[in-house]
Amino acid sequence: MIVELPPTLYDDAVALWHAVGLTRPWNDPMTDLLRAVEGPSSTVLAMVADDVLVGTAMVGTDGHRAWMYYVAVDPAAQGAGHGRALVHACEDWARAHGAPKVMLMVRTTNAAVLSFYASLGYEVNEVATLGKFLS
Numbered sequence: 001m002i003v004e005l006p007p008t009l010y011d012d013a014v015a016l017w018h019a020v021g022l023t024r025p026w027n028d029p030m031t032d033l034l035r036a037v038e039g040p041s042s043t044v045l046a047m048v049a050d051d052v053l054v055g056t057a058m059v060g061t062d063g064h065r066a067w068m069y070y071v072a073v074d075p076a077a078q079g080a081g082h083g084r085a086l087v088h089a090c091e092d093w094a095r096a097h098g099a100p101k102v103m104l105m106v107r108t109t110n111a112a113v114l115s116f117y118a119s120l121g122y123e124v125n126e127v128a129t130l131g132k133f134l135s
């Protein structure tokens with residue numbers, strides 16, 4: 001079952017993101033989570049089975065496109081189609097919010113996961129992503 005992440009599972013979501021290596025010292029994952037669930041144009045979707053968190057995906061729109069972050073499945077439950085279901089749920093959310101395209105960034109250190117997205121119809125866009133932290 002995929003639902004909006006309930007507050008009772010916020011800590012489990014952060015623990016999952018740490019466990020699968022999606023966190024970085026410069027991003028506080030709980031702050032990221034709260035910003036996404038409290039904002040008007042984003043959410044965190046959760047795959048839940050018997051009240052246990054199986055996977056997550058953050059999705060939001062920026063007024064132009066939708067973006068996915070923190071796509072993660074519990075290592076013990078990977079390879080069973082949950083990741084695909086979560087990405088499809090993000091696509092449904094994006095459609096429902098008027099976004100014509102869904103995007104995501106993959107760290108160069110996580111290139112192995114590109115096959116997962118390729119199997120879901122995602123293509124590598126030949127662009128450099130630039131960023132700047134705002135103080």
Ligand SMILES: CC(C)(COP(=O)(O)OP(=O)(O)OC[C@H]1O[C@@H](n2cnc3c(N)ncnc32)[C@H](O)[C@@H]1OP(=O)(O)O)[C@@H](O)C(=O)NCCC(=O)NCCS
Pocket residue numbers: 020021022070071072073074077078079080081082083084085104105106107110112113114115116117119
């Ligand atoms: C990437 C991730 C979410 C995939 O979740 P999953 O539940 O294992 O994936 P699924 O079982 O839905 O797999 C869907 C398809 O992708 C393929 N696939 C899944 N993981 C793959 C991988 N690492 N490499 C290649 N193919 C992969 C599956 O074989 C399947 O193909 P099929 O449709 O032909 O059967 C999961 O491996 C994960 O949490 N990884 C760590 C966190 C991460 O890197 N997230 C992505 C950040 S950009």
